[in-house]
Amino acid sequence: MANSCLQLGGFLLSFLGWLGIVIATSTTDWVNICKYGLNTCKKMDELEARGPWAHCVISTGLYHCVSLTQILDLPAYIQTTRALMITGSILGFPAVVMLLMSMPCINLGSEPQSSKNKRVILGGVLILIVAICGLVSTIWFPIGAHREYGLMSFGFSLYSGWVGTIFSLLGGSIVTCSSDSSSSRSYQENNHFYYSKQGGSNPPAAPSTNHAKSAHV
Numbered sequence: 001m002a003n004s005c006l007q008l009g010g011f012l013l014s015f016l017g018w019l020g021i022v023i024a025t026s027t028t029d030w031v032n033i034c035k036y037g038l039n040t041c042k043k044m045d046e047l048e049a050r051g052p053w054a055h056c057v058i059s060t061g062l063y064h065c066v067s068l069t070q071i072l073d074l075p076a077y078i079q080t081t082r083a084l085m086i087t088g089s090i091l092g093f094p095a096v097v098m099l100l101m102s103m104p105c106i107n108l109g110s111e112p113q114s115s116k117n118k119r120v121i122l123g124g125v126l127i128l129i130v131a132i133c134g135l136v137s138t139i140w141f142p143i144g145a146h147r148e149y150g151l152m153s154f155g156f157s158l159y160s161g162w163v164g165t166i167f168s169l170l171g172g173s174i175v176t177c178s179s180d181s182s183s184s185r186s187y188q189e190n191n192h193f194y195y196s197k198q199g200g201s202n203p204p205a206a207p208s209t210n211h212a213k214s215a216h217v
Contacts (some may be wrong), residue, residue, distance in 0.1 A: 004104045006174055007178050008103065010099070010175035011100065014096060014167070016171075017130070017134075018092030018093075021134045021165070022164075024158070028053055030050060030154075031049070031146075031152075031153070032048070032050075032152050034047045049155055050149070052082045052085065053067060053082075077144030080140060091133075094126065096127075099123040099124070099127070101119065121176055123175065124176035127168050127171055128168070134164055134168065142154065
């Protein structure tokens, strides 16, 4: 029961973490750059929201974005962030599906428990890779933007990436550890059953082949 709760909690955290990574990947509000105060920059049309895919100008009644299409001219931190976030978003989908199909309440025919445990471990490892991709991206991007432009504040997308990274780390760790403990417990139970069977049962006595012969002539 406790192991099932751990797997369910790990799956929910992994799913929410992957969802946060996808939201961060698909949006552009990573950092807000401005040399003055927030209201002053909006009035002067100098408040910018920068992300891996576009640079946007935010002002009163205006939100204009310019896509970053010149890939070869982009700084290394933007190109790396793009690659890692796309990788994390793609790997997260099969990981979540594998974790979902490994829930104790879902049975795929007469599948043995060992196959489920292997699938849980693989899904947990993929979720941890997603978390590492998000961790590197959400740390490197604001540092690079600060060195290039000067950073004023973090945006919604960056917070979404941080939350997704934390949830993915927790979810991947929980499902991987719960699967290891389940496999170890199943192995011990099988060994215990084997030894008890060996020591507890006595071999049946061989049937006697000597039959009494009749003394009657």
